Every structure is written in structure tokens, then in C-alpha cells.
Amino acid sequence: MKQVQLLAPVAGRVMALSEVKDPVFSQGMMGQGFGTEPDNGQIVAPISGKITMVAPTLHAIGITSDDGLEVLLHLGIDTVELKDNPPFDIKIKVGDVVQAGDLLGSMDLAAIQTAGKKTTVILAVTNSSDMVDTLTPQLGLVKAGAVAARVDLKAVSAPTTTAPASGKGGKYDELARQIIENIGGASNVNSVIHCITRVRFYLKDESIANDDVISNLQGVIDVAKAGGQYQVVIGPAVNDVYDAVVQQLGPGFGDDDASALAVEKEANKAAWQKMTPWEKTKHGFSALIGVITGSMIPVIGLLAASGILKGVLALLTSFKIVSATTTTYVIINAMGDSVFYFLPIFVGFTAGKKLGADPIIMGIIGGVLTYPTIVAIASTGKVTSHLLGMGINADFFGLPVHVASYTYSIFPMIAGAWLASKLEPWLKRVIPTVLRMIFVPLLEVIIISGAIILFLGPIITALSGALATGIVKIYELSPAISGLVIGGFYQVLVIFGLHWAIIPIVANDIATTGHSYLNAIVSATMVAQGGAVLAIAMKSKFANIKELAWPATISAFCGVTEPAMYGINLKYGRAFVTASIGGAVGGFLTGLMHVNMWGFAGSLIGFTSFVNPKGMDFSFWGFWIASIADIIVSFTLTYMFGFSDADVKNVKVAPEKKHLGEQAA
Known part of the structure; x- marks a missing residue:
């Protein structure tokens, strides 16, 4: 039995893969491996071989060794979300040949920490099922380039996902050509993305695709159809097949940002399926808090500064230095209050980015909620009747509605961003490409704004009213x-x-x-x-x-x-x-x-x-x-x-x- 050594990609503490705080890796979904908590950001090659993948967001590197091991280096956890300002300096590119211990680049640990992400570097052998008998990490502190794990290879190792080489380029070119041919050719493709295991096509006409032929191609595990996508299940080699497909389709078809989001969603879905009901409850609450705090983090500094300014203004007013009726008060109050008053706009933008909705559209929806006449209806609109404890102060095409005040609020916009993240992909599938630029934002603003104003706002108002009534009753019972x-x-x-x-x-x-x-x-x-x-x-x-x-x-x-x-x-x-x-x-x-x-x-x-x-x-x-x-x-x-x-x-x-x-x- 042949044995291969894997070097530590960074200096730090080597841990068992099960300790890694990411269920996709810790549960072995990506293959056997280990994690390392880094002491510094220098990254070296854990094995000799060819660079087969560098993620567009620079957070992941793929290396295929001469022995056929497909090694994935994942730099940090959830760092794919830092695509706007990647904290990585990667020195190599796809096609480079590296020797074990060679410098690959570096990662900015402080920047990752500031963004609220983990810096754990994860190494996974993605074709473990075909190649690896046992992988034994050397737990404890190591230097970068020191032996971190020993791999016993299987006696016979032939990756099941490897397609025949065409002789004209990469080994997945022929598989990509056959897939494109049997889904109806490039003319039947709107766009394509990928996730952890699948190449996902948006086809103009799914009925043209030859499912039986594609599912029986060497290198294809299965074919699935869901969410308006024609999904070709590949397995660990999905990045290579996707790259080959995009190269043959031509520019404009691939979407790396959408692929990164799909990878994250599929990982979360796989982890969710393995959780107990209690774990799902805790995970769901944690995810909600994560979305709320993640949406607020970009504006926290402004909120703190504005809070201090509002406090100073309160002192000036309390000690009669500034009167609340003067223009001085109005100007200072505007400086301190604007970020709170227009908070739905900012939260709409940040929540849209966090949840995968268009942040500009969500910012506009926040503008709808803080539009002066909407605010006026909420604050001074005459209440014509009451329903479920809510004052009916407006109508929409004759439908009586309660228009609430959304200044200072965050939760309605986060809920709206979640709705938009579900609505946008559907709109993009059903609206022809030439019309998307106008009609996707138009329909999204109408539907999401309407959903918040007509349904979500009244629901929150009803719950608030019930809580207020209960609090008053408790207070009347006992102040303590x-x-x-x-x-x-x-x-x-x-x-x-x-x-x-x-x-x-x-x-x-x-x-x-x-x-x-x-x-x-x-x-x-x-x-x-x-x-x-x-x-x-x-x-x-x-x-x-x-x-x-x-x-x-x-x-x-x-x-x-x-x-x-x-x-x-x-x-x-x-x-x-x-x-x-x-x-x-x-x-x-x-x-x-x-x-x-x-x-x-x-x-x-x-x-x-x-x-x-x-x-x-x-x-x-x-x-x-x-x-x-x-x-x-x-x-x-x-x-x-x-x-x-x-x-x-x-x-x-x-x-x-x-x-x-x-x-x-």
C-alpha cells in the first residue's frame, strides 16, 4: 500500500476534520482531510502537483498531485462572502506546477476576523472515495510545510468522475462537449452556474435535453430538474466540468457569483438534512441572528456615531443650551437622526447582499417605505376603522390597509430581502433576457414593497399591538x-x-x-x-x-x-x-x-x-x-x-x- 504525506498549508494547530466549524467539511461531504487554525497567513502547497482551480473569490485552491489526489484548500469559513474585497493574495494561477512547500500566497487574518469569519484553513481530498484508504492527521502545533497528515492510498484508484480526454485540451473537454450537445446545444442555454456537486443550466426548453444520454455519460452521476434548472450531477470534479462547459459555450454564459452562492446554499441544505429537530431549531435561530447582525454590521459605525451625536443634542437641550424650536436643533438633529430615519434603505442594501437579492433594488424598496407621503400616512393619516387591533388609515384599490411607520426599522427589510432572494431567480427564468433589465426591478419593487406594506407591516403592527396591550396589563397588575x-x-x-x-x-x-x-x-x-x-x-x-x-x-x-x-x-x-x-x-x-x-x-x-x-x-x-x-x-x-x-x-x-x-x- 502506497503512502503519501500531506504538508501543513499554514503554521498553526492541526485539528481533526470533525472539529472544523463547517458541517460540509466536518461531516466528510467533501472527502477526508484536516483543518488548521493558522498562526500567520502564509500559505504553502501541501503536496506537489498542478494547480487545477483558483476560485474567483480566491478563497479556495485546487491541486491535483502526480498520484491522482485531488486536494482542495479552503481558506477560512464563509470567506466566499468577502468577494467584494478578498483578504487573499494568491501568487499562483490555474495550470502552474508547484512543489510541496512552495509559497502559494497569503491571507489577511485580521481582515477576515474583522469581517466576522473564521480563518480555519481546511484541506480535503475530494476524491477520497476513489483514492484514499486512510488519512491520519498529525494533531497539534506544526510549522507551515511540516508533515501534517499521512495518506494510505487504495491499491486500485481510478476516479469514477474522470471523463475521457478529447486530446484537444483538458480532460473534461469531451464530457463538456457531450453535455452541451445533448441539452440542445449552446443556442438552448440561457446561463449556467455550479454548486458543490452539480452543473446547473438554465435552458430555454428543457424538453429538448436528452436525459438518458446525459445521465449515462462517463463522468456524470445523474440528471435532476428543480427550481427551473437542468442539473447535471458531476461530483467532486464539478469545477473542472463547469470551466470546460463555460469555455465551450463562450463568454457571457457563466456566473461565478451565482455559483458561489449556489455552493453555499447546497452546503447549508446538505447540513440541514443531517440535523435533529432541536439542532434545526438552534441552527434556524442562529441563521436568523446571523442575517440580522450581518445586515447591520456595515452601518454599525454610523449608528454608534449618530447615537453619540443624539446624546450630545439631548444634553444641549436638557441644559437649555439649544432650544428644540431653533434651526440649530433641526440641523444637528438631522445629522444624528438621518441614518436611523432612512435605515430601511441601508438595511435593504446590506440585507440584499447578505441574502443574494439585488442590493440596489432592495435599497429602492427601502426608499419606498421611507417616502415622505408614506411616512405622512403612517404618522398623521386619519384612522377610519379598526381591524385586529390595527388602525385602518389607507386603502389600496379599495382594500382597507394599515400603513405602518418603517423609519428606524430593520426587520421588514430583512424579510423583504429574503422574499426577493426567492422571487428574483424565478423572475429571471420566466422573463426573456431582452426584457429583464426593466421588468425584473419593476416587478420586484411592486411585489416586495406591496408585500411589506400590505401584509408584513400589518402583521408586525398586530403583534406589536397585542404585546403592548399585554405589557400595559402586566404593569397595571404590578410595577415590579x-x-x-x-x-x-x-x-x-x-x-x-x-x-x-x-x-x-x-x-x-x-x-x-x-x-x-x-x-x-x-x-x-x-x-x-x-x-x-x-x-x-x-x-x-x-x-x-x-x-x-x-x-x-x-x-x-x-x-x-x-x-x-x-x-x-x-x-x-x-x-x-x-x-x-x-x-x-x-x-x-x-x-x-x-x-x-x-x-x-x-x-x-x-x-x-x-x-x-x-x-x-x-x-x-x-x-x-x-x-x-x-x-x-x-x-x-x-x-x-x-x-x-x-x-x-x-x-x-x-x-x-x-x-x-x-x-x-
């Missing part, structure tokens, strides 16, 4: 219990945009009575989020985490919790839980001491809102007692249990510099 419940769960409502029903109640309280006990409890939840992110800012050794956590702390204490929640606490899971526990404690004390609030601005920046205009009473001191307890609990729990640097995707990045001005960017 309501403080505990609201303090613990209010920021969860913020995530899904369900907190908006509470705002009118608070506004009405202040307008009619001049004060609001409920708003005092809400304020405690803001302080708790700030206490948790403060703990992370002080505990983490990672410069990029500190750079985000410190402004988020200031912003939360200024009454804007989105940067703390979406940028840090929610992203790392346990920190949001510990912050919510702190909020529950602060809310409980606020209710127990009957702390009242005479202004709208909350958190620490709004301390003047707790001064009774008729003369300072215990509400002011109660606010500080609850806030300090809030911070102590959320800070301590987060520091001890809610966060560690290992949570930051288990990635090692440069620690914070010691001297001011030297902090890593």
Missing part, C-alpha cells in the same frame, strides 16, 4: 413584575421591530400626564446593553473588537442600543442574554421603587428626564440606584460568563497595541 418582564425582554422586541407599539403608549403618557413610569423601565434596558458591551470593551484583547465596543458603549449610554446589540452583544449570543438579565434587574428595581420619568430621552444621557418639574423627588435617586445595579449585573455577568475572545470565531488576530496611536486598524 412588569419591570422584570419588560426589562428582560424589551430589547428582544427591538430586534424584530415589535417595540414600536410601546412608543405611542409612552408618548401618550407624557402628553396627557407629563410623565411615564413605563419609559423609565425601557430606559433601564438601554443601560443594561451598555453595561454588557462595556465589559466586552474592557475584557477583549482584540483591537478590532475594542474599536467597535467602546463607541457602542457610549452610544448605548446615550440611549441608542443598536450598535451594542447588532455589532457586539447579539452577535456573540451569550452577551445579549447577560445584558437582558441586567435589564431585568434594572427594570425590576425601577418598578419596585416606582421610578417616574418626565422626559422622553432615556439611558444615562437622559438623567435629567428623571427630575420632577415640581421639585426633585426619589425618582431621580431611584433612577441612579437602578442604573448602577443594572450596570453592575450586566457588566459582571458578561465579563464572567457572557463573552470570551474565543467567541470571536476562534480566530487569533493581532492584540491591541500598548501605545496610543498604534492600535490596529
Whole structure:
């Protein structure tokens, strides 16, 4: 039995493939192999052979050895999503011959970490079923180029997916020619993409394709039809077959970005099928949180800066330095409020990129939701009737509807982006190519905007109304219990945009009575989020985490919790839980001491809102007692249990510099 050595592609800790935090690899779907947590970004060839693939996004490299091993190097996990600014410097190209230990390039570990991805380098032998008897990794710390695994080859190794060579080029050229011929020729192809195992054609007429001939070609495993695609199942050699197909079809047919997205979706689908119901529930919730935080990350810095500016403006107003009736106030308020007011536009763009929908179209849909006349209907439209607790303030072709306010909101746009990611491929399949440029965006704007305004918005409003009613009932039952419940769960409502029903109640309280006990409890939840992110800012050794956590702390204490929640606490899971526990404690004390609030601005920046205009009473001191307890609990729990640097995707990045001005960017 012949034995082959695989070298470590990077310096670091070699781990068993089962430890890799990607089910596609850890469950052996891509073949046997191992993972390495890198100490630095230099990448070397693990084996001698020919470079057969370099992904357009530079995150994956394929090498075929002289022994026939097809080795895939996957640089990081989910780094395919970083296609707009790849953190890789790859020195080789397809066709190059390399020797084991040769430099292939480098990866920027800090940039990958900043993007919230894992830097784990994965090596998989994709034709393991044909070539490999056993693959034994040498676990532990290794240097780049040192032996990391030993492979015992099978006595007979003939890859089943290898097609006969045509003699005119690559070994998959003849297979590609036969596939194209039997699907009706290039004239029957609209476009083609690929995923992990399949070449996926969008055909003009699927009935022309000769399924029996294609499925019996040497190198083809099967033929499948789904989602408007004619799918030719290839297996591990799919990249090579796809390249050969695109080369023969000519320019304009292949779509590398769509292929990368298809690979990711197929990997997620395969992993999903192997999960237990509980694992599916956890994975689904994690995926939802991942989409929410991923959609918010690009604007977190702006939200933090705007939150600080709004806090400064609140102070200027509270101390009568600037009057709310002056143009100075209007201008500063516009600077601080615009990113929140037009948040649906920004979230539409980022969520579209995250979920695979057209980000420009989603940004336009966000513009529809924040269009001045739509906002006017939501804020000043006359309520003509009520249905399911919702005020009917408009009609659409005679259909009574509730138009909600979508400024400051994120969840409707994320849901809209998800709908668009399903709608767009269907529209592109049914609309002729010459008409797509106009009619795909036209129909998408109409359908998605309509779905949000006519259905999703009213559903959220109904849920918000029901929650608001329940919260008022709890408060009437016991201020302390309501403080505990609201303090613990209010920021969860913020995530899904369900907190908006509470705002009118608070506004009405202040307008009619001049004060609001409920708003005092809400304020405690803001302080708790700030206490948790403060703990992370002080505990983490990672410069990029500190750079985000410190402004988020200031912003939360200024009454804007989105940067703390979406940028840090929610992203790392346990920190949001510990912050919510702190909020529950602060809310409980606020209710127990009957702390009242005479202004709208909350958190620490709004301390003047707790001064009774008729003369300072215990509400002011109660606010500080609850806030300090809030911070102590959320800070301590987060520091001890809610966060560690290992949570930051288990990635090692440069620690914070010691001297001011030297902090890593």
C-alpha cells in the first residue's frame, strides 16, 4: 500500500476534520482531510502537483498531485462572502506546477476576523472515495510545510468522475462537449452556474435535453430538474466540468457569483438534512441572528456615531443650551437622526447582499417605505376603522390597509430581502433576457414593497399591538413584575421591530400626564446593553473588537442600543442574554421603587428626564440606584460568563497595541 504525506498549508494547530466549524467539511461531504487554525497567513502547497482551480473569490485552491489526489484548500469559513474585497493574495494561477512547500500566497487574518469569519484553513481530498484508504492527521502545533497528515492510498484508484480526454485540451473537454450537445446545444442555454456537486443550466426548453444520454455519460452521476434548472450531477470534479462547459459555450454564459452562492446554499441544505429537530431549531435561530447582525454590521459605525451625536443634542437641550424650536436643533438633529430615519434603505442594501437579492433594488424598496407621503400616512393619516387591533388609515384599490411607520426599522427589510432572494431567480427564468433589465426591478419593487406594506407591516403592527396591550396589563397588575418582564425582554422586541407599539403608549403618557413610569423601565434596558458591551470593551484583547465596543458603549449610554446589540452583544449570543438579565434587574428595581420619568430621552444621557418639574423627588435617586445595579449585573455577568475572545470565531488576530496611536486598524 502506497503512502503519501500531506504538508501543513499554514503554521498553526492541526485539528481533526470533525472539529472544523463547517458541517460540509466536518461531516466528510467533501472527502477526508484536516483543518488548521493558522498562526500567520502564509500559505504553502501541501503536496506537489498542478494547480487545477483558483476560485474567483480566491478563497479556495485546487491541486491535483502526480498520484491522482485531488486536494482542495479552503481558506477560512464563509470567506466566499468577502468577494467584494478578498483578504487573499494568491501568487499562483490555474495550470502552474508547484512543489510541496512552495509559497502559494497569503491571507489577511485580521481582515477576515474583522469581517466576522473564521480563518480555519481546511484541506480535503475530494476524491477520497476513489483514492484514499486512510488519512491520519498529525494533531497539534506544526510549522507551515511540516508533515501534517499521512495518506494510505487504495491499491486500485481510478476516479469514477474522470471523463475521457478529447486530446484537444483538458480532460473534461469531451464530457463538456457531450453535455452541451445533448441539452440542445449552446443556442438552448440561457446561463449556467455550479454548486458543490452539480452543473446547473438554465435552458430555454428543457424538453429538448436528452436525459438518458446525459445521465449515462462517463463522468456524470445523474440528471435532476428543480427550481427551473437542468442539473447535471458531476461530483467532486464539478469545477473542472463547469470551466470546460463555460469555455465551450463562450463568454457571457457563466456566473461565478451565482455559483458561489449556489455552493453555499447546497452546503447549508446538505447540513440541514443531517440535523435533529432541536439542532434545526438552534441552527434556524442562529441563521436568523446571523442575517440580522450581518445586515447591520456595515452601518454599525454610523449608528454608534449618530447615537453619540443624539446624546450630545439631548444634553444641549436638557441644559437649555439649544432650544428644540431653533434651526440649530433641526440641523444637528438631522445629522444624528438621518441614518436611523432612512435605515430601511441601508438595511435593504446590506440585507440584499447578505441574502443574494439585488442590493440596489432592495435599497429602492427601502426608499419606498421611507417616502415622505408614506411616512405622512403612517404618522398623521386619519384612522377610519379598526381591524385586529390595527388602525385602518389607507386603502389600496379599495382594500382597507394599515400603513405602518418603517423609519428606524430593520426587520421588514430583512424579510423583504429574503422574499426577493426567492422571487428574483424565478423572475429571471420566466422573463426573456431582452426584457429583464426593466421588468425584473419593476416587478420586484411592486411585489416586495406591496408585500411589506400590505401584509408584513400589518402583521408586525398586530403583534406589536397585542404585546403592548399585554405589557400595559402586566404593569397595571404590578410595577415590579412588569419591570422584570419588560426589562428582560424589551430589547428582544427591538430586534424584530415589535417595540414600536410601546412608543405611542409612552408618548401618550407624557402628553396627557407629563410623565411615564413605563419609559423609565425601557430606559433601564438601554443601560443594561451598555453595561454588557462595556465589559466586552474592557475584557477583549482584540483591537478590532475594542474599536467597535467602546463607541457602542457610549452610544448605548446615550440611549441608542443598536450598535451594542447588532455589532457586539447579539452577535456573540451569550452577551445579549447577560445584558437582558441586567435589564431585568434594572427594570425590576425601577418598578419596585416606582421610578417616574418626565422626559422622553432615556439611558444615562437622559438623567435629567428623571427630575420632577415640581421639585426633585426619589425618582431621580431611584433612577441612579437602578442604573448602577443594572450596570453592575450586566457588566459582571458578561465579563464572567457572557463573552470570551474565543467567541470571536476562534480566530487569533493581532492584540491591541500598548501605545496610543498604534492600535490596529
